[in-house]
Amino acid sequence: MTIRPSLDEVWAFLRANNISGHGHNVFLYEPDAVWFGVEVFAPIPQDKRIVITETPAGRAAMVTHVGPYDGIRGTTDGLIAWCRAKGQALGGRSWEVYGDWAENPADLRTDIYFLLA
Numbered sequence: 001m002t003i004r005p006s007l008d009e010v011w012a013f014l015r016a017n018n019i020s021g022h023g024h025n026v027f028l029y030e031p032d033a034v035w036f037g038v039e040v041f042a043p044i045p046q047d048k049r050i051v052i053t054e055t056p057a058g059r060a061a062m063v064t065h066v067g068p069y070d071g072i073r074g075t076t077d078g079l080i081a082w083c084r085a086k087g088q089a090l091g092g093r094s095w096e097v098y099g100d101w102a103e104n105p106a107d108l109r110t111d112i113y114f115l116l117a
Contacts, residue, residue: 003027003036006036007025007036009050010037010050011038013047013050017044017045021041021042022039022040024039024097025037025038025097025098026039028093028094029094029095029096031093037051037053056091058091058115058116060113060115060116061082061088061114063076063112064109064110064111064112065109065110065111066106066107066109067105067106068105068106069105069110072096072110075112076112079112080114088116089116090114090115090116091115092115092117093114093115094113094115096110098110
């Protein structure tokens with residue numbers, strides 16, 4: 001699956017089920033899977049195509065990337081390097097929370113998290 005069609009499917013599901021009070025797009029990375037979703041703050045109905053999951057609980061390292069999405073990789077690499085320099089082992093799961101859309105790419109905000117072991 002690719003990002004845009006996956007998110008479109010999630011947003012269509014939320015609209016079709018009249019689910020309001022949702023938040024930002026979230027990408028959850030696991031060792032064998034990537035999930036594209038949307039924050040929700042209440043239970044939602046089960047669906048064959050939509051997977052209900054949660055961001056990991058526990059200690060995490062976090063950094064905020066401000067600017068165009070094509071710079072996220074560099075910010076992520078910096079967070080990984082910081083964890084290694086501080087002796088913090090990564091726990092195998094990470095996630096990104098995408099802030100509100102901005103027409104100016106310099107104003108885009110993405111919060112990046114790595115679960116710590």
